[in-house]
Amino acid sequence: MSTKLKTIICLLRNDLRYHDNEVLHWAHLNADFVIPLYCLDPRHYSGTWHYSFPKTGPHRLKFLLQTLHDLKDSLKSVGSELVVSRGEPEKVITNLISQLGKENVKAVALQQEATREETDVERAVEKSCQVPVHKVWGSTLYHKEDIPFRIPQLPNVFTEFRKRTENQSRVRPTLSMPSRLKPLPTGVDPGYIPTMEEYGMKEPAQDPRSAFPYGGGERQALARIQHYFWDHDYIASYKETRNGLIGPDYSTKFSSWLALGCLSPRKIYEEIKRYEKERKTNQSTYWVIFELLWRDYFKFVALKFGDRLFYLSGLLGKHREWQENQKLFDAWREGKTGVPFVDANMRELATTGFMSNRGRQNVASFLTKDLKLDWRLGAEWFEHLLIDHDVCSNYGNWLYCAGVGTDPRPARKFNMVKQGLDYDAQGDYIRSWIPELQAIKGGAIHTPWALSSSMLMKCEVTLGHTYPMPVVKAPEWAKHIRTQERGKSGRGPEQRQQTRGVDFYFSSSSQKYKK
Numbered sequence: 014m015s016t017k018l019k020t021i022i023c024l025l026r027n028d029l030r031y032h033d034n035e036v037l038h039w040a041h042l043n044a045d046f047v048i049p050l051y052c053l054d055p056r057h058y059s060g061t062w063h064y065s066f067p068k069t070g071p072h073r074l075k076f077l078l079q080t081l082h083d084l085k086d087s088l089k090s091v092g093s094e095l096v097v098s099r100g101e102p103e104k105v106i107t108n109l110i111s112q113l114g115k116e117n118v119k120a121v122a123l124q125q126e127a128t129r130e131e132t133d134v135e136r137a138v139e140k141s142c143q144v145p146v147h148k149v150w151g152s153t154l155y156h157k158e159d160i161p162f163r164i165p166q167l168p169n170v171f172t173e174f175r176k177r178t179e180n181q182s183r184v185r186p187t188l189s190m191p192s193r194l195k196p197l198p199t200g201v202d203p204g205y206i207p208t209m210e211e212y213g214m215k216e217p218a219q220d221p222r223s224a225f226p227y228g229g230g231e232r233q234a235l236a237r238i239q240h241y242f243w244d245h246d247y248i249a250s251y252k253e254t255r256n257g258l259i260g261p262d263y264s265t266k267f268s269s270w271l272a273l274g275c276l277s278p279r280k281i282y283e284e285i286k287r288y289e290k291e292r293k294t295n296q297s298t299y300w301v302i303f304e305l306l307w308r309d310y311f312k313f314v315a316l317k318f319g320d321r322l323f324y325l326s327g328l329l330g331k332h333r334e335w336q337e338n339q340k341l342f343d344a345w346r347e348g349k350t351g352v353p354f355v356d357a358n359m360r361e362l363a364t365t366g367f368m369s370n371r372g373r374q375n376v377a378s379f380l381t382k383d384l385k386l387d388w389r390l391g392a393e394w395f396e397h398l399l400i401d402h403d404v405c406s407n408y409g410n411w412l413y414c415a416g417v418g419t420d421p422r423p424a425r426k427f428n429m430v431k432q433g434l435d436y437d438a439q440g441d442y443i444r445s446w447i448p449e450l451q452a453i454k455g456g457a458i459h460t461p462w463a464l465s466s467s468m469l470m471k472c473e474v475t476l477g478h479t480y481p482m483p484v485v486k487a488p489e490w491a492k493h494i495r496t497q498e499r500g501k502s503g504r505g506p507e508q509r510q511q512t513r514g515v516d517f518y519f520s521s522s523s524q525k526y527k528k
């Protein structure tokens with residue numbers, strides 16, 4: 014064991030990269046030895062807060078383990094090593110400090126998070142480790158200290174936040190990292206990266222339809238910038254393609270790497286600025302920055318509102334009547350609602366761990382505004398499945414979609430049929446995820462219940478048997494229904510049966526929310 018010389022322990026959580034890593038950078042400048050540490054915190058593998066879904070599902074675990082391998086390789090290439098331990102960070106760090114000798118440990122360094130469970134860890138580390146804890150803010154594009162508001166005064170409307178931040182703040186440059194990082198002290202066991210099986214999970218098979226067929230780690234993340242910006246110039250048409258549903262290139266797909274910190278948002282920003290200088294500046298190049306500002310905004314919203322992020326009544330304490338209905342929720346999560354645009358998206362999520370932004374907005378609107386189910390069911394189900402799960406973005410967006418967050422138009426409701434036809438006019442997306450409807454041609458696939466029985470028979474669809482009847486039908490869908498016979502918008506047989514109000518096919522026990 015090395016003595017006299019000082020060690021800094023870097024607790025890495027959602028900053029799993031070497032480039033632009035402020036925790037490692039600071040430790041390197043301030044210590045003789047640096048220990049990059051990742052703890053597989055058992056709390057991440059327990060149940061979600063209200064509904065106890067397994068917090069980390071197989072898609073995200075796979076991505077995380079790949080990320081750890083990648084980071085280990087990166088750190089080895091600069092003369093360091095990733096120490097991996099299974100346990101709560103506060104306990105692992107306390108043990109490590111007693112092993113090293115408290116007098117040999119100068120500090121623990123970590124990147125701050127915004128939400129309760131994560132900040133509880135920070136407090137527990139501070140309380141138990143008995144050495145100074147150096148905290149940095151590094152997860153957003155604009156630094157918390159650089160935005161033109163104190164957190165309690167953060168505007169509740171995104172546009173105001175964005176305009177003033179863009180006008181009055183600047184993005185900090187990325188840090189230049191050392192080519193050799195200070196080494197580990199001798200005698201520290203680097204541990205090992207577990208397998209999925211050790212977590213009782215099987216590696217999910219790669220589905221050829223996946224819009225996110227990538228692995229974890231900063232090398233893949235940086236390769237994605239190269240691909241999306243430089244090799245194919247996709248960024249130059251991002252604004253036109255970003256609402257796509259099929260394939261990897263309609264949007265940047267940066268979110269999963271951003272969530273674990275394999276990619277620094279400032280690195281993306283610098284690459285966009287370089288692209289604009291060397292190739293092209295247009296609305297699309299700006300729009301990626303615009304979207305990253307949404308990500309920032311939800312982090313700051315989480316800081317401002319604290320635990321309200323997880324309240325049924327949302328950020329501003331809006332009391333609404335929510336339904337409880339297990340059957341409806343099961344239909345939603347299994348992609349068996351009988352509403353093809355919802356089902357295709359939910360099946361994509363379950364199969365691949367990814368769903369487009371367009372899909373997310375729609376299935377969230379459907380759950381909260383058509384089915385009127387507790388929005389946290391959806392948020393926690395997403396938390397379980399999404400590779401790119403980020404507490405602030407996930408809960409912030411769910412609140413927004415449910416009308417209990419920061420949306421200035423909280424009654425906004427998506428029309429599943431119109432959205433399906435607008436963004437998947439020919440139904441190709443539906444056909445790829447709902448094979449049982451494959452024979453229905455064109456946009457009519459979005460409303461199978463409106464097809465005549467002869468057409469359904471021809472397409473080998475028996476509603477309620479091979480594919481469900483819709484669990485609900487909203488009246489506003491009617492004017493967008495297409496029937497295959499006409500090939501364009503028109504009144505189908507189902508419309509004539511439509512009554513006023515929403516039609517539920519499962520009886521729903523309406524209950525007042527209890528919190």
Ligand code: FAD
Binds near residue numbers: 408
């Ligand atoms: P792009 O369209 O290429 O956007 C670039 C980046 O901007 C994204 O990587 C992301 O970091 C950021 N961004 C874009 N849209 C949003 C947004 N609405 N809110 C916050 N940041 C945004 N995003 C997550 O990263 N993690 C989540 O857990 C998450 N949950 C969501 C839940 C719901 C109900 C909804 C409606 C959206 C959610 N989003 C979440 C936001 C958004 O859907 C994803 O960031 C985006 O689809 C990821 O694909 P992309 O990287 O190709 O995005």
